[in-house]
Amino acid sequence: MQNSHFFVTGDPMIYGADVSIALVSVAIIFYLTYFKKWGWLWREWITTVDHKKIGIMYLISALLMLFRGGVDAILMRIQLAVPNSHFLASEHYNEIFTTHGTIMILFMAMPFMFALFNIVVPLQIGARDVAYPFLNSVSFWLFFLGAMLFNISFVVGGSPNAGWLSYPPLSENDFSPGPGQNFWIWGIQISGIGSLMTGINFVVTILKMRTPTMRLRDMPLFSWSVLSSSIAILGVFPILTVTLVMLTIDRLLGGHFFTMTAGGNPMMWVNLIWMWGHPEVYIVVLPAFGVYSEVVATFSRKRIFGYSSMVFSMIAISVVSYYTWVHHFFTMGAGANVNIVFAICTMIIAIPTGVKVFNWLFTMYRGRIRITQPMLWVMAFVPCFLVGGATGVMLAAAPADYQYHNSYFLIAHFHQVLIGGVVFGYIAGMYYWFPKIFGFKLNERLGKWGFWLWQIGFYVCFMPQYALGFMGMTRRIYTYNDSMGWDMGWAPLNYISTIGAFLMGIGFIFQVWQILYSIKHGERDVTGDIWDGRTLEWSIPSPAPAYNFAILPVVKGRDAWWYQKEEMQKGNVHKEAVKYEPIHMPNNTGIPFIMSVFWFIAGFGFTFEWMWMGIAGLIGVALTLFARSFQYNTDHYIPVEEIEKTEKARKNYGSVHRTAN
Amino acid sequence: MSNHEHTANMKAYTTGFALSIILTIIPIILVLNHLLSKTALVVSILLAAVLQFVVQLFFFMHIRDGEGPRYNVMALILGIIFVVTIVAGAIWIMSFNSQVQ
Amino acid sequence: MQQSISAHVSDHTQGHEDQEGIKLLGFWIFLVTDCLLFATFFAAYAVLHTHTNGGFTASEFNVPNFIIETFILLISSFTSGIAVLNMHKGNKKGLTQWLIVTAVLGAVFVGLEVKEFMDMAAEGATLSQSAFLTSFFSLVGAHGLHVSFGIFWMIGILVQLSRRGITPVTKRKISMVSLYWHFLDAVWIFIFSVVYLMGVM
Helix, strand or coil: CCHHHHECCCCHHHHHHHHHHHHHHHHHHHHHHHCCCHHHHHHHHHCCCCHHHHHHHHHHHHHHHHHHHHHHHHHHHHHHCCCCCCCCCHHHHHHHHHHHHHHHHHHHHHHHHHHHHHHHHHHHCCCCCCCCHHHHHHHHHHHHHHHHHHHHCCCECCCCCCCCCCCCCCCCCCCCCCHHHHHHHHHHHHHHHHHHHHHHHHHHHHHHCCCCCCCHHHCCHHHHHHHHHHHHHHHHHHHHHHHHHHHHHHHHHCCCCCCCCCCCCHHHHHHHHHHHHHHHHHHHHHHHHHHHHHHHHHHHCCCCCCHHHHHHHHHHHHHHHHHCHHHHCHHHCCCHHHHHHHHHHHHHHHHHHHHHHHHHHHHHCCCCCCCCHHHHHHHHHHHHHHHHHHHHHHHHCHHHHHHHCCEHHHHHHHHHHHHHHHHHHHHHHHHHHHHHHHCECCCHHHHHHHHHHHHHHHHHHHHHHHHHHHCCCECCCCCCCHHHHHHCCHHHHHHHHHHHHHHHHHHHHHHHHHHHHHHHHCCECCCCCCCCCCCHHHHCCCCCCCCCCCCCCCCCCCCHHHHHHHHHHHCCCCCCCCCCCCEEEECCCCHHHHHHHHHHHHHHHHHCCCHHHHHHHHHHHHHHHHHHHCCCCCEEEECHHHHHHHHHHCCCCCCCCCCCC | CCCCCCCCCHHHHHHHHHHHHHHHHHHHHHHHCCCCCHHHHHHHHHHHHHHHHHHHHHHCCCCCCCCCCCHHHHHHHHHHHHHHHHHHHHHHHCCHHHHHC | CCECHHHHCCCCCCCCCCHHHHHHHHHHHHHHHHHHHHHHHHHHHHHHCCCCCCCCCHHHCCHHHHHHHHHHHHHHHHHHHHHHHHHHHCCHHHHHHHHHHHHHHHHHHHHHHHHHHHHHHHCCCCCCCCHHHHHHHHHHHHHHHHHHHHHHHHHHHHHHHHHHCCCHHHHHHHHHHHHHHHHHHHHHHHHHHHHHHHHHC
């Protein structure tokens, strides 16, 4: 690799981005040095094993990646707004749709989801931490450095351009030589290993770390959704890992899994990647379902309707989602029998999803609904997801799919379920639990601006795309000529769609503004129970102390905190003198970060096919694993005096607090 | 999974070991002496493999150990379902492959 | 303001009684996901094993070699079990010896596998010759890497064992590595049956 090829050159936009990245980096380094924050950063964040802090880091990363993926989207929409556009070169357009898809699913949705896992689950089940705090930190840093590895492809080596799932033979050496495609492989590989560990972590956390009195059937629905999502993670992420290894073997060692020569079979890749890829979308949507269930119950001031059917449908989704993957390639020609089975399974999975929608509606029915920010997003979700689901059933009809396949109809469909289902859910979750993590509420007025811009923008952007699909516009085309634009009517619809994309972009800016504004001016949460919540996380102060619960809570049924508050109001609860005991907590450790840096080095080496560097990185990973195995002093106890001190400072919490109704 | 009531003892290990050896030798003999037709051979090889897997689960890995909900058994059953889905699904879906080769 | 663990040796500390058990459950779940990893390699092998590109075919495997490999791994699985039995009896010396025997058998297994691969490569049957060979080397190689990793892991645990003796922590680690070892033998049963026996039949 020559130096002149190492840095990406050519496009003035890239130079502009290079300069701004350099400036931001310098600014951050200057800030950290000038205010002597390096030690703080290391002690409080990089080495932390506290699930709440790890959750915050996930959240920040997810929002940054949402920005990057959003900019990609806007660039694509600008390019497509008018016929014969020369805003982006075709090569550049390919790179942008590749990075947009990859970033939005793997580096935005996944970390956003893990942010909610980390922030909420231990608090909701009355645990003091996750089952494996060390592993949790490893997961985060693997995700973060994997995402960084993927993102630096923008300035060094060149971006991948074979699509977000990089089908061979296009993604093989013959057609995509060089580091771009390798960046895609290694960025996903490294963060994917982290995701698998998170899956194991949360399955065990939920099964084993619940406060002893909480039975599984009393567990809040968000935690159930995390359990079902994590089970699906365990089922499919190993497949992703191996599939990526196979492509690596093809590219790095001259293998023939997916090549066109020597007996390789590119369709095997399509088969394997969708075995992961389809359940993956259910993995990201299930926790969103969990958020809706929590929010809808809290703000309707009612118990969730049909708790058992909710649990059952989530578990059903996480298992049935394993049997639908072929609907992504009905057109491959696997034969009628194969297509029929998978078409039917795809339609079956709509049933539990429909059950859930009815349950949310019935929960709202005759509830005392408060229209708060989280609730707004839930109410916007229902119709949006309904349309997305209905178009999904259309796509599931195998014969008809030959018509919709790879058209803009498909694009509109999956954006409708992924934005309307996943993003709306995560944003609702962020608004809902924001006071719990940071101790203040996000400003309502700015939030409403953001909300309406998102809503209007969404429909303006994606409704025309359904029509464009029927009019023959296929995905991934980088431009279209005048006759398609005007005679076939693509241009006006594309133009409208672009306006919608900008509206959503402005909505996002409002949300960023909202967060920055609220840091200073947001309503402070002094009670720990700002929404008059129902589940355990609202029974402790906001933000929660390091050990979460001074005394492990006693749970007598569902909506434990709600009924505890009722008892307290009736005066049935006698304040007994509490006797604290020392709390066992894990020590901070720098090993996860160092290990992930070695993974980054290995990934970078293999990306540029510098084997010495790749192998050196892997040896570093092995050495850090050994170092950890020899560490025995990994935990400490928080002494009783310290707990008493912390709890006294929070006298207010736990007092019955009811908003007027 | 925990330290209560181990089924681990020398007798269990030796039994498991002996059964494993037998279940390894049977298919070797069948294959090397071409004793069966092709389909019957494939079925017997797979059967011996699955039996040996079960033997090792019980005699070596002590799947029955532990108390309370058997999460390890549940995980294993789910894992087996997924394994079968991956392998059988791939073979079935990619069977069009033999027609285009 | 941190106190060391030793100050609370006998304390029950709510919710944390069974930390080692929780770790063992997590490791078990990890092994299940590792099964899926091998399943994916198996799926690729099953689909691609006829795609020999006119070269080396599955009927040409070295029969004595893979039979010896199989028995060596099976015996090592047995010896790792004996090691665990010694651990439960509190016999540190027996435990150490049987773990060393297990690791040595593992090393012999890996050595035989490397020799097999080298012999095949010498005949021109390399990973890049055909889709069949790519999937074969990947599947069997992935297993071999797992075994190699297990050997290094055992060495690490042996060092800890000699320094600290049989404690709840080393006990858990030995249970894990032995479980891992049994698991690798179980995976090998299927490689032996599906790849080798069905290959040469």
